Amino acid sequence: MGKVGKIARRAFLIGSAAVAGGVAFGVWRVKTPWPNPLEQGLAEGAATFNPWVLIDAEKVTLITPHADKGQGVAHVQAALIAEEMDIEFGQFEISFGQPDKAYWNRALAAEGAPFLATDEGFTAQTARGAIGGLIKLIGLQITGGSSAVPDSYVKLREAGAMARETVKKAASEKTGLPVAELKTAQGAVHLPDGSTLSYTELAGIAAEIAPVTDVRLRDRSDWRLLGKPMQRLDIVAKSTGTQRYGIDIDLPGMVHAAVRVNPRQGGALNRYDASAAEGMRGVQKIIEVTGGVAAVADNTWRAFQAVEAIDCDWGPAPYPAEQEAHWAAVAASFTEERLDSTWRDEGDAGVATADGTVEAEYRAPYLAHAPLEPLNATVRVTETAVEVWAGQQIPRQLQVLVAAITGHDADQVIFHNQFMGGSFGHRLEFEHVKLAAEIANQMRGVAVKLTYSREEDFAHDFPRQIGMARARGAVTGGKVEAIDLQVAMPSVTASQMGRAGLPGGGADSQIAAGVWNNPYALPHFRMRAYRVPELAPVSSWRSVGASAGGFFFDCFLDELIHVAGADPMAERIRLMAHDPSRKVLEAVAEMSGWDGPRPAAGKGRGVAFVESFGVPCAEVVEVSVVDGAIRIDKVWVAADVGVVLDPVNFENLVQGGVVFGLAHAMNCEITYADGMAEQSNYDSYEGMRIGQCPEIFVRGLENGAKIRGIGEPPVPPAAPALANAIFAATGKRLREMPFSKFVDFA
Amino acid sequence: MQILVDGVAHEVDVEDDMPLLWVLRDELSIQGVKYGCGIAQCGACTVHIDGEAVKSCQVAAADVWGEVTTIEGLGQPDALHAVQEAWIAHQVAQCGYCQSGQIMLAAALLAETPDPTEAEIDEAMGANLCRCGTYPRIRAAVKTAAVKLKEAS
């Protein structure tokens, strides 16, 4: 098929318009697209039109490179392509593909710029373009920041449309009929005489012709799949126990490994004695790894038992041993030297600091991610290649880090991404994959599956950063007048990017997230962010900075509203300066009957609004006091994502996000003692069980200018809405999570 | 020792105290059964022994007292159990990792209490955790499954 000669011609990426925006730096390289990885190793007679569609004589494969942690993004990516490609579920397979620069994340790139998501002005857009160019330069393929849908929305539909038009052109060449007389449906080209040619039949011809790149996307009103309830591709497998995850990898001759790494994260292994473990049944090898030991056995449980039997002497933690010292470090960081950035400074902040004003201090603890599937990775190292099976969200960086351990080139690392049993940010990290690579590198030729025990997973969770806020505010004439809010946190971005070997730098917007980006028009508002010196290593936790910042800002606003004697809903709506945001507040007001009868005695209702990842989200929580304990009865949520691609999955993710936010606010924290996390399993980090789960009513709005992801935005408003509801019911202000320190939950 | 799993007898040579969970997963490659905590907190490992829901991480291999049924024995993609059908109809799963255990627990609940109240559903299903927060859909699916099972009986 003359494949080699055609590579240059097909080496394009769709949607290069995304880099428009007047980027001065590196324009030429930015505009040079990464080659289509599917061109390599393309079989005779197979056609690929772009990095997302592959057709051969047997089947159509759609590549869905965004990692699926349970958010259903494999399904959504496939649906975006299938919509334009006129192919039905069941007529194609999906593959996560190989990591490649071509799958760089445009949406996350755009949002790396420090401008309000609600700001569509020229400067903001230009900066987004510049940062986007940078991420494109390094080809950063990442799933995170609720960016999978925004990243995919246009380019995957274009990919589908290009595939469709190219196959039509192939059919035209085969039949001599003009393209205009051809139609597509159900994975086939339909000829005027009613006969059909399937896409797979046309693959051979399509591979020979230049792809059609000039396509127009269909109007929303013509969508067959998108915007309507869809049955998720993975739903049958996930309801029958047949979905396989990384932890289920089973390869010929595979051995099972367990690790124990210094629970004082980053601390050294001084010495160890493995004599008790060595003779245990099924144990094949004890291996020293970075900061700890590994046991390799013929069964996961035997490996767990063996590694527990190793007597280890651990060095001290490279951060304060006791939790109190962590808090002291945060409290000591509200100083000029530690000022990371003044994010907002409008009006006269002095108004908020005059006498007779309201003052409060807030705290948010360390939190573990603790997805239900413990961390695991399977690695096989040979002289010429390294194969890795794991669920991971930054696959190209994984290749680089693994290659550095085994001494291969990064492109010799073949990565098989896996469906994940949850992540919440946990699988943005690499340590477990690196440890598996260390073990496998010492057992070349053998596949090694490393499974963390739940206890090891907790001990080595890089938690959500702790943070504190100091706030002052003023009210006049029944209205909120001024807020001066300061947040101090360690930089999660610096901690995480440092481990990943990726560039960070600059002020960390995550210290300010959930506060600085609020779209209220307060007469006087100042927001200052302070960077706490690095403490325990920390990592992105579902909704990142906004999970704490949203709590700080919204609860303090609620305090001021009560001091002003205003209605919590009406005052938020009055202050709101962004139209789609006002509409989500109005929506939850209407859904919850806010303006109807007041809740009965012993009940309370709280509202909160937080914008994160460009999504305005408002929640109303209703609680009752039952025998002195708080019961969460109902939650109403409205969020604006611009376009709701699948209303069922949208509702599920919103409900899950609310549960996640409430659960951790209720009773979860990680604390350090003797340098180690004190919580080691779900008995000391329980979260929410079904009996505590409220009824959750969800509405998706579509007034926003851009399409957004919904994975994270429902999390930040949940904690403040709960705290505000508890105040309404009991008169007790909760300024520190978890709330179980101060109230009981039924 | 012999154990009977999903209608098939297996001879396994393991320590008496190896948890059933690991016998199933690593010795018999029945991987629909999941490991989540190992300490009876999460229920991802739930299977039936003689129809009773048990946490397989808490049952020693030597103590298995009857026939084991796993999610794979309850139903298959082309021969679904009513509870699985309800789970699909309500699109309960997000990551899905907890759902084998949730479905096994629900099936055992409905076998014993065909018409559970909301409180009985919460009480029984409270044994298992879902970190993705699919609880509203679990509740709805249990109710749908109850109706389906009654219609079928």
Ligand code: FES
């Ligand atoms: S693994 Fe058995 S209850 Fe969690």
Ligand code: FES
């Ligand atoms: S669906 Fe992910 S833990 Fe339940």
